[in-house]
Amino acid sequence: MPSLSVIIPTFRRPNILKLCLQCLEAQTIADELEVIVVSDGPDPETAVLFRNPHNYQLQAISYFEIPKSQQGVARNFGVKHAHAPYVLFIGDDILLNPDACEKHLQVHQKLSATSYQLTIVLGFVTWDPVVEINPVMRWLERSGWQFGYPKIAKYARAFLPTKIQENFTYTSNISVPTEVARHFRFREDMTLYGWEDIEWGLRMKQADIRLFYEPDAKALHHHYMTLEQSLARMETLGQSLAILTEKVPDFRKRISAIKRLSLRARSLLPTMNGKHQRAFLRGIMLTLCKKIQKK
Secondary structure (H helix, E strand, C coil): CCCEEEEEEECCCHHHHHHHHHHHHCCCCHHHEEEEEEEECCCHHHHHCCCCHHHCCCCEEEEEEECCCCHHHHHHHHHHCCCCCEEEEECCCEEECCCHHHHHHHHHHHHCCCCCCCEEEEEEEEECHHHCCCHHHHHHHHHCCCCCHHHHHHHCCEECCCCCHHHHCCCCEEEEEHHHHHHCCCCCCCCCCCCHHHHHHHHHHHCCCEEEEEEEEEEEECCCCCHHHHHHHHHHHHHHHHHHHHHCHHHHHHHCCHHHHHHHHHHCCCCHHHHHHHHHHHHHHHHHHHHHHHC
């Protein structure tokens, strides 16, 4: 039986996925891995990569296609087919360091002998320098709107405070016991990107499952983002947050500061922060206006 099941949602990015799989082949515990790739929709070009699974230097690798839905559905599907006691969620553009999987497993095995048998383990992710990191990408990392690792640096190799832990359940490099992943499934009623991982983390926190930060489980995010793409992403995040507040009462407090943010945004100069706040608010207001129109 494998020690760790790695679940990778993907869709129409075969070239990036190839790099991701090469990094998994190079893992120090590659012979203990089960890799499960789930295409979120029909994807002939990606399917070609798996015509002969024996081409990969991995003990077990599976490829599935599901009807077009969203990443949460793909992750849940992957968990259903996992055989290892732990699952690691990564993106198809995540390039793991050679010992990243081993680091995840070591933390779980160490904590399994304590009262923290059911623990979330978060690894570290930063931009891949190969894609030429621009000012927008640096701001996203520094501000926490993409990955807020600078905000939790002081909790390295330790548990995050429970009051903030759900904000860091990034599904780009995070592992949990398989039984936890099966019990705490990702929501499947979200059609827009964003917040589904935070909502997933909130439910686990409410069940007293703690999050441990292991920065030595490192990975690179092989993804380039322009200002226009970042602003579009922020607008989508605003829309998805407004939708989620209707489904999850605990998220309403996250949107209660809209008026304060709106006033602040009006007074901002056209800075990076101001542009992103306005895009985020635009997404929220767009969703709220659609809701009013339906009434």
